[in-house]
Amino acid sequence: MCAHKKSPIYEPLTENGAIALAKKLQLLPENSQLTCNEIGDGNLNLVFRVENPENGESIIIKQALPYAKVVGESWPLTLDRSRIETNALLKQAEFVPQYVPKVFYSDESLAITIMEDLSHLEIARAAFISGKDLPLLSQHVGEFLAKTLFYTSDYGMDQHYKKSLVQQFINPDLCKITEDLIFTDPFFNHETNDYEPELQDDVEQIWQDNELKLEVAKLKQIFLTKAEALLHGDLHTGSIFADEQETKIIDPEFAYFGPIGFDVGQVFANLLFNALSRETNKQQILFHHIETTWDVFVKEFSTAWENDGLEIYTNLDGYLDYVLEQIFEEAIGYAGCELIRRSIGLAHVADLDTIEPYEKKITTKQIVLKIGRELIVNRKTIKNTQQIRELFNQTALSVI
Amino acid sequence: MCAHKKSPIYEPLTENGAIALAKKLQLLPENSQLTCNEIGDGNLNLVFRVENPENGESIIIKQALPYAKVVGESWPLTLDRSRIETNALLKQAEFVPQYVPKVFYSDESLAITIMEDLSHLEIARAAFISGKDLPLLSQHVGEFLAKTLFYTSDYGMDQHYKKSLVQQFINPDLCKITEDLIFTDPFFNHETNDYEPELQDDVEQIWQDNELKLEVAKLKQIFLTKAEALLHGDLHTGSIFADEQETKIIDPEFAYFGPIGFDVGQVFANLLFNALSRETNKQQILFHHIETTWDVFVKEFSTAWENDGLEIYTNLDGYLDYVLEQIFEEAIGYAGCELIRRSIGLAHVADLDTIEPYEKKITTKQIVLKIGRELIVNRKTIKNTQQIRELFNQTALSVI
Numbered sequence: 001m002c003a004h005k006k007s008p009i010y011e012p013l014t015e016n017g018a019i020a021l022a023k024k025l026q027l028l029p030e031n032s033q034l035t036c037n038e039i040g041d042g043n044l045n046l047v048f049r050v051e052n053p054e055n056g057e058s059i060i061i062k063q064a065l066p067y068a069k070v071v072g073e074s075w076p077l078t079l080d081r082s083r084i085e086t087n088a089l090l091k092q093a094e095f096v097p098q099y100v101p102k103v104f105y106s107d108e109s110l111a112i113t114i115m116e117d118l119s120h121l122e123i124a125r126a127a128f129i130s131g132k133d134l135p136l137l138s139q140h141v142g143e144f145l146a147k148t149l150f151y152t153s154d155y156g157m158d159q160h161y162k163k164s165l166v167q168q169f170i171n172p173d174l175c176k177i178t179e180d181l182i183f184t185d186p187f188f189n190h191e192t193n194d195y196e197p198e199l200q201d202d203v204e205q206i207w208q209d210n211e212l213k214l215e216v217a218k219l220k221q222i223f224l225t226k227a228e229a230l231l232h233g234d235l236h237t238g239s240i241f242a243d244e245q246e247t248k249i250i251d252p253e254f255a256y257f258g259p260i261g262f263d264v265g266q267v268f269a270n271l272l273f274n275a276l277s278r279e280t281n282k283q284q285i286l287f288h289h290i291e292t293t294w295d296v297f298v299k300e301f302s303t304a305w306e307n308d309g310l311e312i313y314t315n316l317d318g319y320l321d322y323v324l325e326q327i328f329e330e331a332i333g334y335a336g337c338e339l340i341r342r343s344i345g346l347a348h349v350a351d352l353d354t355i356e357p358y359e360k361k362i363t364t365k366q367i368v369l370k371i372g373r374e375l376i377v378n379r380k381t382i383k384n385t386q387q388i389r390e391l392f393n394q395t396a397l398s399v400i
Numbered sequence: 401m402c403a404h405k406k407s408p409i410y411e412p413l414t415e416n417g418a419i420a421l422a423k424k425l426q427l428l429p430e431n432s433q434l435t436c437n438e439i440g441d442g443n444l445n446l447v448f449r450v451e452n453p454e455n456g457e458s459i460i461i462k463q464a465l466p467y468a469k470v471v472g473e474s475w476p477l478t479l480d481r482s483r484i485e486t487n488a489l490l491k492q493a494e495f496v497p498q499y500v501p502k503v504f505y506s507d508e509s510l511a512i513t514i515m516e517d518l519s520h521l522e523i524a525r526a527a528f529i530s531g532k533d534l535p536l537l538s539q540h541v542g543e544f545l546a547k548t549l550f551y552t553s554d555y556g557m558d559q560h561y562k563k564s565l566v567q568q569f570i571n572p573d574l575c576k577i578t579e580d581l582i583f584t585d586p587f588f589n590h591e592t593n594d595y596e597p598e599l600q601d602d603v604e605q606i607w608q609d610n611e612l613k614l615e616v617a618k619l620k621q622i623f624l625t626k627a628e629a630l631l632h633g634d635l636h637t638g639s640i641f642a643d644e645q646e647t648k649i650i651d652p653e654f655a656y657f658g659p660i661g662f663d664v665g666q667v668f669a670n671l672l673f674n675a676l677s678r679e680t681n682k683q684q685i686l687f688h689h690i691e692t693t694w695d696v697f698v699k700e701f702s703t704a705w706e707n708d709g710l711e712i713y714t715n716l717d718g719y720l721d722y723v724l725e726q727i728f729e730e731a732i733g734y735a736g737c738e739l740i741r742r743s744i745g746l747a748h749v750a751d752l753d754t755i756e757p758y759e760k761k762i763t764t765k766q767i768v769l770k771i772g773r774e775l776i777v778n779r780k781t782i783k784n785t786q787q788i789r790e791l792f793n794q795t796a797l798s799v800i
Contacts, residue, residue: 154624159579163572172563179559184712210717217713218722224554228625312584313617317610322618 010066010079010110018048018061025105027059027114028052044068044077044253049117058119059104064111064253078173081253082111087168088255089115091230095147099140099249118248121241128237128274129351131282138289140247141240141267142296149260150304152230155311155323162257166227171256174233175223178254182337183220186345187213195344198362202369203344215376219333227257235263236270236338236349261330267293268331268388269338272371273351275392276364287392291385298324332382336375343368370395410466410479410510418448418461425505427459427514428452444468444477444653449517458519459504464511464653478573481653482511487568488655489515491630495547499540499649518648521641528637528674529751531682538689540647541640541667542696549660550704552630555711555723562657566627571656574633575623578654582737583620586745587613595744598762602769603744615776619733627657635663636670636738636749661730667693668731668788669738672771673751675792676764687792691785698724732782736775743768770795 013021015036023030032052040047045065051058064082068075086106093100101116127134150156152165185192188207195203206212232239233254241248268290275286305320313319342349343365352368355361374391375382382388413421415436423430432452440447445465451458464482468475486506493500501516527534550556552565585592587606595603606612632639633654641648668690675686705720713719742749743765752768755761774791775782782788 154621159624160572160576163570163575167567167570170563170567172560175563176560188712213713213716214718214722217716217719220713221554221723224559225626225628227627312588313613313620316613316617318614319617322614323621 012065013046013048013061013063013110013112015048018050021061021112022050022059022114025114027104028057044081049119051117058117060101060115060117062113062115066111079111081171081174082106082113083108084169084171084174084255085251085253086113088230088232088252089113091152091165092144092148092232092249092252095151096144099144099247101248101250118241118250121243121246121248123238124240124242124247125237125270125274125350127242128286129277129354131278133285134242134247134289135244135285137240137242137247138271138292139296140242141235141249142293143300144247144249145235145260145263145267145293146297146300146304148232149229149263150301151308152257153228153260155314156304156308158310165230166257169230169256171233171254174254175256175258178233179220179224181346182341183216183223186341187216192346193344194346194348196362196365199344199365199369202366206340206344206369206373209373212373212377215333215379216337219330219337219376222259222330223262223334226259229257229260230255231258231260231263233258233263235266237274238270238349259327259330259334261327261332262334264294264297264327264331265334265336266338268385269335269342270349270351272335272339272388272392273342273349273368276368277351277355287385287389290388294328294385328383329379332375332379332388335388336372336377336379339368339372339375343372367395370398412465413446413448413461413463413510413512415448418450421461421512422450422459422514425514427504428457444481449519451517458517460501460515460517462513462515466511479511481571481574482506482513483508484569484571484574484655485651485653486513488630488632488652489513491552491565492544492548492632492649492652495551496544499544499647501648501650518641518650521643521646521648523638524640524642524647525637525670525674525750527642528686529677529754531678533685534642534647534689535644535685537640537642537647538671538692539696540642541635541649542693543700544647544649545635545660545663545667545693546697546700546704548632549629549663550701551708552657553628553660555714556704556708558710565630566657569630569656571633571654574654575656575658578633579620579624581746582741583616583623586741587616592746593744594746594748596762596765599744599765599769602766606740606744606769606773609773612773612777615733615779616737619730619737619776622659622730623662623734626659629657629660630655631658631660631663633658633663635666637674638670638749659727659730659734661727661732662734664694664697664727664731665734665736666738668735668785669742670749670751672735672739672788672792673742673749673768676768677751677755687785687789690788694728694785728783729779732775732779732788735788736772736777736779739768739772739775743772767795770798 019034019036022028028034032054034050035053036048036050038046039049046063048061049058050061064079066076066079068077086103089100089103101118103115105114124134124137154162232252233256239251241250271286271290275283302320305314352365355364371391415438419434419436422428428434432454434450435453436448436450438446439449446463448461449458450461464479466476466479468477486503489500489503501518503515505514524534524537554562589607632652633656639649639651641650671686671690675683702720705714752765755764771791
């Protein structure tokens with residue numbers, strides 16, 4: 001097929017351009033006085049909220065930038081991640097439409113995705129930091145994980161079709177960010193690392209810890225090679241919008257076919273960060289969320305396996321248990337990597353960075369580093385989420 | 401880019417067409433009386449040998465057929481495997497030009513690859529069956545495996561570039577043949593299976609052996625998901641041309657990014673078939689070949705790892721040992737799968753099928769099935785190639 005139409009040339013949208021696009025596509029009424037604000041707080045994308053003030057109707061226009069703002073324009077990033085994000089949202093919506101924003105339109109050349117406005121919800125990380133419980137979050141996230149991951153794996157998807165999706169979701173630029181910032185830089189004396197001077201001894205201990213580094217190498221190998229299911233790829237609490245009733249998972253631009261345990265582990269770790277940042281008597285809800293995430297994941301994954309398994313060996317006694325054990329072991333290891341990199345690597349989390357006073361922040365990060373190491377090195381012997389809580393309690397006692 | 405040129409329409413080449421093509425491309429002199437024979441004994445391709453009888457100069461023109469002959473025209477097969485084969489040969493030639501046929505020309509639309517004629521060599525399986533030793537074969541194959549697999553893995557290839565190759569070598573049709581015929585059908589009562597009636601009890605025992613089937617399910621999962629390196633994908637002794645001095649590995653149309661142990665295990669198993677088909681006093685050279693394949697693989701892989709490792713963790717003590725152990729364990733498991741499927745599945749090997757008298761053939765296949773099971777189930781405890789020989793001796797004694 002020949003495309004004789006001239007391709008639009010990429011340029012970043014302005015607020016007026018966003019309004020014009022919304023009108024042109026008739027997503028909002030042409031004859032109304034639309035308002036627009038750029039609300040992106042990320043560092044990779046423009047995010048415009050376009051609203052019709054007459055009835056409050058609104059949409060989100062998201063556009064990928066060709067560079068990462070966090071380090072200036074010097075770190076170029078492919079616009080292809082916009083295609084990946086749109087396609088991942090559409091694929092996830094086949095299995096869990098209730099947990100992802102609706103996509104109304106996309107334009108690959110302009111790196112634009114137009115989607116449902118979720119401003120009535122709050123970013124889960126911020127909600128947890130402000131002390132909210134988000135009681136249904138873990139039930140929803142557990143179901144999201146189970147269904148998006150099972151139905152895009154060789155267990156639950158036609159294996160021929162899955163291979164074409166693997167091809168479509170090859171995502172080298174964003175995978176490289178994970179490979180560097182999660183699995184490599186924090187374990188070496190690398191310029192991207194960012195930590196308080198009081199942590200210097202702890203950090204050097206990590207750099208010299210060959211037992212730990214060998215296990216991280218193995219987890220990195222699995223991340224690099226194991227095309228198990230279509231991951232979200234960046235499933236921290238900053239990628240979740242929620243309130244008391246509703247949960248929406250956003251921003252799957254890191255999506256690629258990787259190990260199921262990676263998504264699960266990111267969720268575990270980011271719930272732990274918030275637990276660690278709270279007063280002891282307010283931590284229980286977070287451990288409850290960790291346990292519920294896994295319990296619901298197991299329940300929904302097992303149901304899907306029994307009802308919709310396409311791989312003939314899903315009928316074989318023992319195979320589901322083996323797969324779940326493998327996912328859990330890898331999730332524990334990946335949670336450990338996330339704990340370490342968010343404490344001393346380039347990208348931090350507000351849960352830890354806002355802890356006061358300063359001394360408590362340092363002590364908490366030391367606890368995080370110790371728990372991270374234990375999870376990575378002992379991931380084969382940690383068999384349930386209850387043990388995460390026990391490890392947390394023991395480590396907190398040993399440091400304080 | 402618009403392709404205004406009309407694409408050639410695929411049709412199978414005739415002998416005259418092959419001669420005309422060789423002349424048109426000036427691969428052989430236009431003014432000579434070229435001869436041509438279709439020499440393909442496979443079931444998926446036409447293979448023309450075009451020769452200039454004046455000086456004996458010759459080339460091979462290989463063309464993929466759009467169906468598998470083995471089951472008539474009813475089993476359609478993508479012509480895309482011709483592109484895969486050509487690209488795999490070219491990629492392998494970057495690392496081991498001495499062990500692959502030179503490619504002179506290819507045409508994706510016509511599914512044609514023109515390459516070096518290797519008729520002065522003999523197919524290794526036939527040579528072994530006729531009692532030859534092929535003394536350098538395992539040294540060459542070990543080096544071929546080590547270099548093609550190391551330099552296309554995340555250990556030795558730029559990880560960004562590797563992902564684009566993974567994308568280029570997605571090979572769903574030919575992978576499905578392996579997934580079905582090696583990992584699935586032989587372990588179930590499936591119509592593709594083909595075995596002597598005397599093996600009915602042994603076969604039913606396999607179908608009911610849940611411990612075995614669970615391990616096969618795990619090996620199939622690894623084959624489906626682990627994009628470790630660019631495999632040959634079908635490395636049996638029928639894909640090797642050799643004589644006393646030279647070795648050439650042909651037919652990589654099953655190439656895709658999979659677990660390194662798969663290629664290694666196929667080699668082990670096919671050397672074992674020949675050992676099993678020989679008189680006891682002529683078996684030693686085959687065990688020697690198995691041991692040499694692995695020893696040379698380890699030596700060359702380790703040298704490449706130390707000199708050319710691109711992954712930072714290749715500098716870490718213990719990581720190479722871990723990777724080699726994992727490869728060996730998987731190779732042992734995959735060898736076991738190959739042993740079983742060549743005895744009772746759709747595609748047999750001449751080594752076993754030509755054993756006489758008939759009773760000996762049955763007994764030998766029973767031994768093969770038992771060794772296959774042991775290799776699969778005990779792959780974690782088998783630590784060196786010497787143990788394969790011991791297992792062989794024990795099993796042979798227990799059956800006879």
